[in-house]
Amino acid sequence: MTGSDGQPFPDPDELPLEAAELSLQQLVLESSDIKAFLTELAILASTRLSGPGNTIHSGVTVLRHKRPQAVAASDAAARALDELQNGFGQGPCLTALRQGTTLLVPDLSAEDRWGPYIRTAAAHGVSSILAVPLDLAGDAEAVLNLYSGRSNGFSGEDVATVESFAAQAASSLRLILRISQLREARNDLTAAMQSRTVIDMAVGAIMAQNRCDRDTAFSILTRASSTRNIKLREVAATVITSISGEERITAYFDE
Numbered sequence: 507m508t509g510s511d512g513q514p515f516p517d518p519d520e521l522p523l524e525a526a527e528l529s530l531q532q533l534v535l536e537s538s539d540i541k542a543f544l545t546e547l548a549i550l551a552s553t554r555l556s557g558p559g560n561t562i563h564s565g566v567t568v569l570r571h572k573r574p575q576a577v578a579a580s581d582a583a584a585r586a587l588d589e590l591q592n593g594f595g596q597g598p599c600l601t602a603l604r605q606g607t608t609l610l611v612p613d614l615s616a617e618d619r620w621g622p623y624i625r626t627a628a629a630h631g632v633s634s635i636l637a638v639p640l641d642l643a644g645d646a647e648a649v650l651n652l653y654s655g656r657s658n659g660f661s662g663e664d665v666a667t668v669e670s671f672a673a674q675a676a677s678s679l680r681l682i683l684r685i686s687q688l689r690e691a692r693n694d695l696t697a698a699m700q701s702r703t704v705i706d707m708a709v710g711a712i713m714a715q716n717r718c719d720r721d722t723a724f725s726i727l728t729r730a731s732s733t734r735n736i737k738l739r740e741v742a743a744t745v746i747t748s749i750s751g752e753e754r755i756t757a758y759f760d761e
Contacts, residue, residue, distance in 0.1 A: 515560075544568075544578035544648075547675055551650060552580035554671070555664060560656050563587065566640075567599055569647035573602055587632065587653050594623040602637035603649040608669055611635040613657040627653075634659040640666050640676040650675070701739040709743035711749050 552564040563584035576588035591597035602609040712723035
């Protein structure tokens, strides 16, 4: 995996735990959106925890509108396991997400909670599961899901490592969520300004054609919008097009 400058990111296996935050910061800078960041996060977690004879599959589940969604995964197996759990509506990862606490299932064969899901997960080759929620300070709810094909596939040290890693990841994810929210707000504002410009142009045209004041011209425009059941901006654009012949009306703003 390389950055935009063509230089490779550090190998996660060679990173000390305290250096993981730097790698996560790089992911924030290099990821084009939240899904891309979470996908790289899942891959990073999987790579850091996997060892000889113990491949770890990692996924990230996010709670949206009170419904869990598998939004990112290190591989197809992790995505399938996350979607399987979401389909049952219960399991250790969803419990960790809802309770906001780390949950370790060291041996699925000895587990009596979440019966139908546990049996199905075991049939898919899973023997132990570790779920660590990401504290996003109310911006969203998410959990890092880790699956191992070995019983006791996660040591106490692994749990501590993942919790520390998750805390660093949550901090980075809060940042990218804020960046995304600001970008969306900026886009919404730009769209609103575009609409306002088109409407103002149409009002001016109606004032000139009908020799009326601004309020009267705006009433004519809104009445046409209501009568035709068409958005006000679209009616305004039609007015401008009928006068100027312009079909694409663009407003320009200083950045």
